[in-house]
Amino acid sequence: MKEIYSFDVSREIEKEVPHVKKTKNGPVETTKRVKKKIKNRLVFCKPNISDLEDADFFYGQKYNEFINAGFLTRAMLAKKMGDIGGMTSKKTEDVMGELISENAECARTIEFFGGAENLDDEQKEQLKDAKERYANTSRAIQTMETDLRSQFNQTADAKAEQKLIEWFVLHFAFYEDEVDDGEKSLFSLFEGENYTERRNSLMALQGDIEEIKDSVLLKLKNIFDGSYTTFIRVASIWYNKIAEDQDSIEKALKDIFEIEKAEEDEEGQSSDS
Secondary structure, X not given: OOEEEEEEEEEEEXXXXXXXXXXXXXEEEEXXXXXXXXXXXXXXXXXXXXXXXXXXXXXXXXXXXXXXXXXXXXXXXXXXXXXXXXXXXXXXXXXXXXXXHHHHHHHHHHHHHHXXXXXXXXXXXXXXXXXXXXXXXXXXXXXXXXXXXXXXXXXXXXXXXXXXXXXXXXXXXXXXXXXXXXXXXXXEOOXXXXXXXXXXXXXXXXXXXXXXXXXHHHHHHHHHHOOHHHHHHHHHHHHOOOOOOHHHHHXXXXXXXXXXXXXXXXXXXXHHX
């Protein structure tokens, strides 16, 4: 299978190593257990045409299930919100357009004056004002986009897509490990012949690590804990055609999720103040 994206996860293992123990009768060769940090390479592989057909069928099933459960479609929610003056109304679109326009104008002013030397007092004031307005409009745009995303996350479309992203991860998330001859090979992170079995594997790996006694499952649990969130993000980026290879996905991960983290940090600071 073709690899789309790979990354490393570190985990700690215990290994038995040779050890010479000093005794009153002289040195004795024995072994001892030591902790060691190792890395596993994680890989998200590309589905083939047949896999994509299966994925499309799965999405359709889940979409219908959510509609039958009473969830609105994206189009239905957009119309409903537009009718009552919500986030998708003409008024909101106009406000967003004005914010984006002002934000772009401020960015041009900052770029124009930012690298200049010997600004007079009026120009310094213009630059200061542009920076303040840029920060304010950026926050306002981010808030509106976050509100819009959160509302549409409750549609049948979004719920079905979330399940589809999970489906891709369950079937195309692999980890690299050594086999008996020292060679490395890829193994599925989730065991099972079908979606139900693989999801049961997911549920087992989401359990508390203290409850896991099996050594193989414990190894998978450590790999899973360090990789699942990244797999979900990578699958989402790839599925939505934001990026499709190692370099572009790496950039998208930084661009998208560093912004989200900054927004969360900012919200936390606002709630503390």
